[in-house]
Amino acid sequence: MxxxxxxxxxxxxxxxxxxxxxxxxxxxxxxxxxxxxxxxxxxxxxxxxxxxxxxxxxxxxxxxxxxxxxxxxxxxxxxxxxxxxxxxxxxxxxxxxxxxxxxxxxxxxxxxxxxxxxxxxxxxxxxxxxxxxxRGRVAPAVGYQEPWDQASMQPQSPAQSSAQSPYLPPGIRPEDATRPMYRE
Structure with missing residues (x-):
């Protein structure tokens, strides 16, 4: 929406x-x-x-x-x-x-x-x-790859996720970085 x-x-x-x-x-x-x-x-x-x-x-x-x-x-x-x-x-x-x-x-x-x-x-x-x-849903950043494969919903390896911050737990989207609590 x-x-x-x-x-x-x-x-x-x-x-x-x-x-x-x-x-x-x-x-x-x-x-x-x-x-x-x-x-x-x-x-x-x-x-x-x-x-x-x-x-x-x-x-x-x-x-x-x-x-x-x-x-x-x-x-x-x-x-x-x-x-x-x-x-x-x-x-x-x-x-x-x-x-x-x-x-x-x-x-x-x-x-x-x-x-x-x-x-x-x-x-x-x-x-x-x-x-x-x-805040609404944010479009993925240019060059950002989802930390999971959308087709099979299987997690990708950390090496496959190119835009991941080293300070966030793996699998966090960029728009989730300002949320008050970490959620899975």
Missing amino acids: SNGARHALGVVAGLLLPPLLAAGLWYGTGELSLQAQQAFRVSWVALGVLAASAILLGFLAGSRLSPVASLFGGLSFTALGVLPYVEMATGVRVMPDAFLPSFLHTGFMTLTYSGLQFVIGLALLAVSTFPSRW
Whole structure:
């Protein structure tokens, strides 16, 4: 996949997935807390929605798609999560009151006032900052020969690999030289 296509898909995912994630978290948290308070029972639907939201959050945070998706989600969650602190510091009412149905509003208030929405936003922003997520696949350098034979996927001898650095373990590609950890 080209770098432009990867970032274009990241923009689409960044615009579509964070609202779905927010709605799932707000519904799951609100429904779970309301059922626990009113009927002292567990809402399995709410737990399922929270599990699906956790999977979606993991996809946003860890996908190789593009960091633009987690950047958009992180900005929106951080902006919503900082509202109670702005309200406390300035004394001006900035928290929205009646823009959500009651079952979503309860979850929104719970996540926002507990600070969890702010934490999710900062976590998504943090995973967007890693340079390896912004980097696409690099075309092989001129004269660089892969350390393995592409046809048979058999490792080549070190004498056959001409552009190998003496400071890197054998088999490392040039674009992997700046990655923080050695991986096989």
